[in-house]
Amino acid sequence: MKMLLAAAWAVILTFSTSSRADLYLELGFENGGDELIGTNTGEEISAGGGLKFAGGIQNPLNDEGTASLRLAVGYLFDNINADNGEADIDTLTFDVTYLMNSGPHSFGVGPTIHLAPEYTDNVAGFPPLRVEFDDAIGLVLQYGYHPVPGFEIGFRFSDIEYENNGDSLDASSFGVFISNGF
Numbered sequence: 001m002k003m004l005l006a007a008a009w010a011v012i013l014t015f016s017t018s019s020r021a022d023l024y025l026e027l028g029f030e031n032g033g034d035e036l037i038g039t040n041t042g043e044e045i046s047a048g049g050g051l052k053f054a055g056g057i058q059n060p061l062n063d064e065g066t067a068s069l070r071l072a073v074g075y076l077f078d079n080i081n082a083d084n085g086e087a088d089i090d091t092l093t094f095d096v097t098y099l100m101n102s103g104p105h106s107f108g109v110g111p112t113i114h115l116a117p118e119y120t121d122n123v124a125g126f127p128p129l130r131v132e133f134d135d136a137i138g139l140v141l142q143y144g145y146h147p148v149p150g151f152e153i154g155f156r157f158s159d160i161e162y163e164n165n166g167d168s169l170d171a172s173s174f175g176v177f178i179s180n181g182f
Contacts, residue, residue, distance in 0.1 A: 050078030
């Protein structure tokens with residue numbers, strides 16, 4: 001897993017040496033996937049949901065600015081704290097997104113890799129649980145709107161499954177994000 005993360009950063013650093021590449025930062029919220037645990041107050045953790053922080057680079061692929069490539073490494077996580085215990089899920093993400101730009105709109109598609117997804121809970125009356133899922137590869141589709149240059153508001157759909165010992169969970173999600181994308 002550390003090798004994949006190091007490789008991801010190596011790719012980002014390689015592309016960032018281009019004089020046209022810009023730093024990319026993102027904050028997002030995702031919701032979806034199979035429910036892992038819930039409380040009697042309605043809180044829940046799902047396999048694909050949570051808060052996401054990401055950073056990387058975005059590089060225009062042509063002089064017109066109608067196409068670009070975004071490479072981002074992120075951290076997706078969610079947790080619940082209740083009177084009788086706590087639970088959380090987290091994963092490192094690596095997204096490669098090809099973007100087609102038209103005016104203030106961008107449409108993107110590409111693979112997402114979730115490295116070392118892990119779920120843990122510690123609930124009173126039950127033994128502690130820790131599930132380490134296999135690394136997973138999925139697909140991302142997204143739309144971004146740029147009201148001003150250097151600011152993006154967008155929607156994302158991720159289609160991905162987590163597996164552990166032959167069992168699989170749907171970790172697909174819908175999300176919203178803000179970024180400094182161009």
